[in-house]
Amino acid sequence: MNPPTIRPATIADLPSITRIYNDAILTTTATFDTEPKTIDEQREWFAHHGLRYPVLVAVSGGNVTGWASLTAWSDRCAYADTAEVSVYVDEPRRGGGTGRALAEAIIKAGRQAGLHTLLSRIAEGNAASLRLTESLGFKQVGIMHEVGFKFGRRLDVCLLELVLESEE
Secondary structure, three states: OOOEEEOOOOOOHHHHHHHHHHHHHHHOOOOOOOOOOOOOHHHHHHHHOOOOOEEEEEEEOOOOEEEEEEEEOOHHHHOOOOOEEEEEEHHHHOOOOOHHHHHHHHHHHHHHHOOOEEEEEEEEHHHHHHEEEEEEEEEEEEEEEEEEEEEEEEEEEEEEEEHHHHHH
């Protein structure tokens, strides 16, 4: 597969972003959402992003094949320089480098936005995402035991962090 082009998402990308996310909701533990999202719900989500907390898309062959975002970790002021990373890739493109390209780009965007720390939560059983995240410099800081319930089972979540300032 050819490497994707990574660019900032636009409102016109929401149908593709929503389709990719809804597939993850229905078929994976990459998200703990359990009900598919509507375009209106995703439009509201998108409105909470911008320069500080961007949404990026991967484009291959003219189609959006994945997306990544930074989301405020908390609305409490002391957490203002911390964001959570999300990366989702269209099922046929998984394992082909799209996730890595998106993750590298969203980390760079976090640095450019002046963020200090990026966090990632990965549910048990998602070894590929864990390997990718660790290969990008994230360090495990703990396991949250049985915090999620999806597909009839309780799931642990690994919490990872990347402190941006110390890497430059």
